[in-house]
Amino acid sequence: AAQSHRALLIFLAVYALILLFFLDKKPLMLDEILDLVGVRDSTVREVLNFVPTNAGGAPLGYLCDLAIIRLLGYSVFAVRLPSVVFSLIGCVGVYRLAQAVLLRQPLWATICYAIFPLQFRYAMIARPYSQAAGWSILSTVVFFKLIQGKERASPRPTMAWAALYALLATAGLYTHPYTIFVPIAHFLWLVCNRSLDGRKRSLILAGRAIAAASLAFLPWFLTAHAAWQKIIGFGASPYFGGSAKGLLLVAHELTGAGYVGFGLALISVVLGLRPSPGLEAGQRLFWILYLVIPLLCVLAANVLFGYFLAIRQFIFILVPLAILIAMAAEAFVKTGRPRGVSLAPGFLVIAMLYANVRLLGQPGEGWQAAASTLGKLASVRGTCVLFVPPDAQDTFVFFEPQLARTLCDSEDLSAWETV
Numbered sequence: 386a387a388q389s390h391r392a393l394l395i396f397l398a399v400y401a402l403i404l405l406f407f408l409d410k411k412p413l414m415l416d417e418i419l420d421l422v423g424v425r426d427s428t429v430r431e432v433l434n435f436v437p438t439n440a441g442g443a444p445l446g447y448l449c450d451l452a453i454i455r456l457l458g459y460s461v462f463a464v465r466l467p468s469v470v471f472s473l474i475g476c477v478g479v480y481r482l483a484q485a486v487l488l489r490q491p492l493w494a495t496i497c498y499a500i501f502p503l504q505f506r507y508a509m510i511a512r513p514y515s516q517a518a519g520w521s522i523l524s525t526v527v528f529f530k531l532i533q534g535k536e537r538a539s540p541r542p543t544m545a546w547a548a549l550y551a552l553l554a555t556a557g558l559y560t561h562p563y564t565i566f567v568p569i570a571h572f573l574w575l576v577c578n579r580s581l582d583g584r585k586r587s588l589i590l591a592g593r594a595i596a597a598a599s600l601a602f603l604p605w606f607l608t609a610h611a612a613w614q615k616i617i618g619f620g621a622s623p624y625f626g627g628s629a630k631g632l633l634l635v636a637h638e639l640t641g642a643g644y645v646g647f648g649l650a651l652i653s654v655v656l657g658l659r660p661s662p663g664l665e666a667g668q669r670l671f672w673i674l675y676l677v678i679p680l681l682c683v684l685a686a687n688v689l690f691g692y693f694l695a696i697r698q699f700i701f702i703l704v705p706l707a708i709l710i711a712m713a714a715e716a717f718v719k720t721g722r723p724r725g726v727s728l729a730p731g732f733l734v735i736a737m738l739y740a741n742v743r744l745l746g747q748p749g750e751g752w753q754a755a756a757s758t759l760g761k762l763a764s765v766r767g768t769c770v771l772f773v774p775p776d777a778q779d780t781f782v783f784f785e786p787q788l789a790r791t792l793c794d795s796e797d798l799s800a801w802e803t804v
Contacts, residue, residue: 396476400473400476404509407509408466409465411750414749414750422779423435423438423447427451436609440613440617441690441692442613444559445556450467461511467516468514469515472499472507475504475522475704476495479495479704482708488712488715493711497710501737502744503639504703507697516560517700518704521564521567521704525704530546532583532587548594551595551597555597557598563701565595565599566682567701569682570677572591574675578667617691640733640737642737646737649733652729656726656729657712657713672708676706679699680702710730710733711730757784759781760788770792778792
């Protein structure tokens with residue numbers, strides 16, 4: 386065990402160094418800029434007023450950005466740092482979950498989770514998805530503690546775990562509303578797993594915790610929902626809701642290795658779910674529900690609220706994928722038969738590593754460079770700037786505040802010099 390923990394610490398150190406080294410190598414992407422526009426020079430109240438202008442936006446991630454800016458000052462490195470921290474927290478959580486299913490090498494699951502291109506990308510982006518994934522993983526770790534609390538003589542530790550579970554679920558909701566789909570999967574597992582000792586008490590405690598988290602989020606939902614609906618274009622995207630194109634998007638983007646990677650992941654999941662001495666039927670059901678329920682709930686929620694489908698919405702299912710891929714790899718090592726479909730986990734890991742190398746080599750978006758060029762052109766005497774559409778100006782003013790003073794305001798179009 387000590388050797389395994391030492392290996393985990395070494396991996397986390399190397400992984401953190403890689404993330405930190407590349408953290409500010411790429412300029413901010415548009416989605417990051419749109420989030421930071423309402424945060425960088427704002428008060429807490431201004432941030433809370435700004436967040437509902439982002440459809441589905443919840444305040445905790447934005448407030449985290451505000452806190453880090455006030456603590457370290459604004460920089461690309463600083464605003465992306467919380468994503469690194471929560472990615473590392475998620476890796477530790479996955480390790481604990483792998484231990485819970487008695488994997489002999491729980492580090493394999495951690496490595497698999499860390500190198501998922503979807504997770505790896507958002508670990509270096511100033512958006513709330515790494516944080517949301519971190520909260521959902523921690524809530525799953527605590528859920529295991531909650532259902533194991535029945536083994537204690539006193540119910541107090543169980544109540545304490547239930548309170549912590551509710552708190553983590555609330556933090557997840559206030560980071561991204563879709564995190565609630567993970568506790569829903571937990572609860573459905575309790576409903577279905579009739580062989581679980583102390584199931585009735587676990588159902589009551591988990592149900593109350595999820596209800597408490599949902600009620601705690603309700604005031605924000607009621608406040609922001611009207612603003613969200615004004616922003617959402619119903620069915621405007623070809624990847625709307627549960628459309629065929631949306632489902633193909635999930636299959637193509639989930640592993641970062643296209644449809645081939647999805648096929649390898651599917652094979653690995655099937656291999657990981659095969660009956661084995663260390664994996665009981667109830668445990669297999671848990672990982673199936675953890676994988677399927679959030680996926681289906683995301684599709685249903687997008688249809689219900691008219692929101693477009695984005696692969697980042699599925700970041701929560703990377704945890705069961707990583708666990709099951711590690712199970713498949715461990716089964717392969719036990720059998721020692723290097724042939725056929727048993728090689729799928731290894732090929733998938735290679736494909737994901739290649740996707741990450743390509744990701745690191747991409748130049749990124751050039752909004753800052755464009756704003757700098759625009760600022761130099763606008764500094765010419767008598768020159769003003771007209772943005773089309775008008776709200777595009779915030780993206781450039783974010784980098785070059787002086788552009789706000791050069792906006793064209795004349796009604797005589799012939800007098801404008803449009804840049």
